[in-house]
Amino acid sequence: MSQLLEIKDLVAGVEGKSILKGLSLSVGKGEVHVILGPNGSGKSTLMNVIMGHPKYEVTGGSIAFEGESIEDLKTFERAKKGLFLSFQTPEEIPGITVENMLRTAKQAVTGEKVKVVPFRRELKSLMEELKMKPEYAQRYLNVGFSGGEKKRTEILQLLMLNPKLAMLDETDSGLDVDAVQIVSEGVAKFHNAENSCLIITHNTRILEKLKVDKVHVLMNGKIVEEGGPELIDDINRRGFTHILDGASEGK
């Protein structure tokens, strides 16, 4: 089966600092993949690079989406191809309401004029499901939102924009039990056989409603171990260091 996302030997860094050191990873259509790794190993960098953050410099390797190279595409063009990133720390943007941003974004990714009435209806019903107060549609994007509200707003955008690949960067971190539940239901609602998820998490509860196909362990800028969902339990019990030990022993 052809891969939705295919990364080969990716080398990338920022301000002369090397962060990703030859990383390869593939995600097939309809699959759910999980990335585990200690803090500072390069997980967020990987997602930023896939999304085309101009701050990061890619010096080697390739990124293909639906079989086409996307390295030369700008961030908004990647989004229009169906990539989506739920940020670990979403930006606060004063003066732009959640609704205004979503309407503009939806118009951009679908390439069609958004009809106000159905758009509002969809927005309202999704906000209800995510247990967001309806007045948040008129609030400035993330300004003064709590951590949990920011993450729910990310999932709201995911559901409204309906991309082909959802990259979730610690969407569940720092949330209370109820908020994780809501976010996890949101992701489950999004996922179907036509789209894929790439999820960074330290907390397996976001995965409860999903069937995980593959787990990648990222350490020091490389994928050091891959396996099925059982790898999650393994790491939860024994930590990351034994993997590194195992990996170096194996060489």
Add this chain to the structure above:
Amino acid sequence: MAEEFVPKKKTYVEDIERTLYDIRDEDRSVYKSHSGLTEDIIRDISKRKNDPEWMTEFRLKSLETYNNMPLPTWGPDLSELNMDEIVTYVQPDAKMTGNWQEVPEDIKNTFDRLGIPEAEQKQSLAGVGAQYDSEVVYHSIQEDLVKQGVIYTDMETALWEHGDIVKEYFMTLVPPKDHKFTALHGAVWSGGSFVYVPEGVHVEIPLQSYFRLNAAGAGQFEHTLIIVEKGASLHFIEGCSAPKYNVTNLHAGCVELFVKEGARLRYSTIENWSRNMMNLNTKRAIVEKDGIIEWVSGSFGSHVSCLYPCSILHGENARCEFTGVTFASKGQNLDTGASVIHAAPHTSANINTRTISKAGGAATYRSAVKVTRNAPFAKCSVNCESLMLDSESRSDTLPVMDIEGDEADIGHEAKIGRISDEAIFYLTSRGIDEEEARAMIVRGFVEPIAKELPLEYAVEMNNLVNIELEGTMG
């Protein structure tokens, strides 16, 4: 409204679309004073204007004050202003009328292009004044307001028909000796608006005066005097523009606002002078017990501007709301801000401003908040934010606070910044292209201000934040 997106190499926030303002008419004045300032010129202007005697004396005394005062030493450099080259009085060949049909064709066309008669017809204005160069050429007010005793006329008419009121208030709040340009104003003022709202009368629909300076190398010195009596209310709008010439024009207007006990005045101005204009305007309000002054102030044009509307909160519980936006582009040095004097207990003020600078423009926010010993429990919150759209542009904030009253609650927040790369990345990661993302951020930046502007000016503001697409989209 925003124009079609046209592929372009560079991303930039558009300047104001100026073509509308830049159409200049033939010089059709019947009289122009000699340039420069002498006692003879002042006497001559006064005679032509048919001033009452006290006003002629007032002018001559102001001239003396003017001659004895130095240029202000702070703020933007004013040395390029040569008063010997400024024509202080330009009389158009039109008599004031209440009928647009009687206004000379080209002058009427100018106001048509600016949309003034149209707004009047649609009843979105209850009264209109239109000044062309030094004199008011059109004035009207709705009949029912007249019946309630509301007066809205040009200053010249007011001098004769309501001379006692004018004499009581004229340049008492902004005295000629205030600074060099108020002295100048006292000597050569011409045109402007006089509004009187009697006790308890609410003027529901705004009145609007529009000032148009057509003559090259001229000065405009209109005087606005507004008195809102006890418990009354008014929304007054002022707009100004001028076509561009290669010589320096000078605007030294003066605005005096008297807000009596429990009265409310909203005073909105949008200034869109051309880039050869030195705009040295003085505006002041005095607010009595429980009164409210609301300023909405947009500064988009001019070469140099110095504009710091001042509110004197004179009675207990008097309040001031100041909302301002300034946009400085290439060749512009706009020094704007606000000042508040808390002179009574429990007075409060809220100052909220946004400035944008681009293409080498300089925008300075300057504020002064004073709380006197007589003003315990004063409350003042200042929030000024500046956005620089490129690295050549400059932005400064210079807040001054002088607090003597007890239990004052003073808050000040100033932010100067650029459009954040992370914010752009966030929006583009949702599929929005970079240019639109920048435009959204700039629009969002001025949004809290834009929503306070009168509708037709909000549209103008929109033009200002037009963004064009980048060519690489292929």
